[in-house]
Amino acid sequence: MNYDSVLKGVLPELVPSDNERKIVSKEVNKFLVEINAELKKKKLKATAVLGGSYAKNVWLAGDYDVDMFVKFNVSHKSDDLSNLLESVLKKWKPERIHGSRDYFWIKNKIKYEIIPVLDIKQAAQAENVTDFSPKHVDWVNKNGKKLKNDIRLAKKFCKAAKCYGAESYIRGFSGHVIDILVIYNKGFLQLLKAAIKWKPKVVLDYNKVHQGRAVWRLNKSKTEGPLVLVDPVQPERNAAAALTRENFDKFVSAAKQFLKKPSVDFFVEQPLDISKLKKKGYLIALSVTTVDAKEDVAGTKFVRAFEFVRDNLVDFNVIDAVWQWDKESKGNWFFVVKKTKLSEFVDHKGPPVKMKDAVKEFKKAHKKTFTKAAHIWTKVKRDAITPEEKVKLLIKDEYVKSRVGKITW
Known part of the structure; x- marks a missing residue:
């Protein structure tokens, strides 16, 4: 199959039908009306509007994650907008998510992400990076009018490659990053x-604001990742600052594979195939429960604990490491290693x-030493010689115990 025939075959599955749009719009608009009524009741100078992929018309069929902005008049700039919004959303029992300015999740038939922003007219009025978010919608609708379906393709491609999501426990390609990259x-x-x-x-600098010097001009802490994507609305910001090297590599690898052999399979989100993992090497599988009620907090702790175990299995030559989580309380960790047994002692x-005093102290601390490559060495007994032994030690570590609940084999 050639590229065009594959993409034409995929698109009908990604673009919402007229009937789906009608049903979802009715539900979303009803909720918007309810929020705006509550804002009016609280006598707040604010308006709830649609945001994100729904406002840009790039949402995927069957994907009911809806962003909303509650735009507060600039007269509220000295107020805590998150607290004000929380009081408005109280009856829907929102989940408060920590951010540069806290925002909220409400889950019913649809998952809503509701973000408080100042209704700015010019950049100088912004008090927080999120105040620019509605401007992102305007930018996409202006510059990507003819690319809405291309954005849908890119989004689904990333989902299938398991590198999509702005959540702090995923750190993948966000919807905003995909919008900019496609445009x-x-x-x-x-x-x-x-x-x-x-x-x-x-x-990548769409407006060429930094003239090739973005890495030097932007905040150093925001340019440490593999992709520096200058935000066309906020040129002092790297829109892809949170993207990990792992997710970057997943995308590049999937792109190479698709271009070499195009297939609709690159747009299908496949469940984890344990049998394929087993073929790669020696597999260790763990069932893990999370303890926090908040998805973002629980997910972040779950992934950090997973990464701690993975990184400490380095001596066993980790071939692959994968996690999966139901976004509630149940998850799994899978580690594929090459070595199943190590020597009892390690150099x-x-x-x-030449550092005589340091060598003297080293010899005091270690009875048996030897010289190699101009250094003094000793042999130290390992704390574990099999991957199972090592994992058992690692999951007892306070770093892991403080982040997840029960772990079983």
Whole structure:
């Protein structure tokens, strides 16, 4: 199959039907009316409006995650907008999510993400980065009018490649990042063709504001990732600052595979295939429960604990490591390693032999030493020689115990 026939075959599954749009719009508009009524009742100078993929008309069929902005008049700039909004949403029992300015999740038939922002008319009025968010919608609708379906393709492609999501426990390609990338490259296919040439660190500046100097001009802490994507609305911001190298690599790899052999399979979210993991090497599988009620908090702790175990299995040559989680309380960790048994002792490097005093102290601490490559060394007994033994020790570590609940084999 060629690219065009694959993409034409996929699109009807991604674009919401007229009937679906009608049903969802009715539900969403009803909720907007209810929130605005509550804002009026509280006598707040604010208006709830649609945001994100729904306002941009790039949402996927069957995907009912809806962003809303509650735009507060600038007269509220000295107020805590998150607390004001929480009082408005109280009857819907929202989940408060920590951010540069806290926002809220409400889950019923649809999952709503409700973000308090100042209704700014110019950049100087902004008190927080989120105040620019409605401007992102305007930018996409202006610059991406003919690319809405390309954005849908890119979004579904990332979901299938398991590299999509702005949540702090995923750190993948956000919807906003995908919007910019598709518009920057003038299409989905063009994006993939550009991506196969990417090497960290990639710097993309749609408006050429920084004239090739974005890495030096932007906040250093925000340019440490593999992709520096200058926000066209906030040029001092890297829109892809949260993207991990792992998710960056997943996208580039999927792009290469698709361009080599296009298939509709690249747009299908597949369940984890345990049998494929087993074929890669020695598999260790754990069932893990999360303890926090808030999804973002629980998910972040779950993934951080997973990464701690994975990173401490390095001596066993980790081939692959995967997690899955139901976003409520149940999850799994899978570690595939090459080595199933290590030597009982490992060489431990000491100071250079020319550092006489340090060598003397090292010899005091270790009875048996030897010299190699101009350093003093000793042999230290490992705390575990099999991956199972190591994992059992790691899951007892306070770092893991403080982040997740029960772990079973």
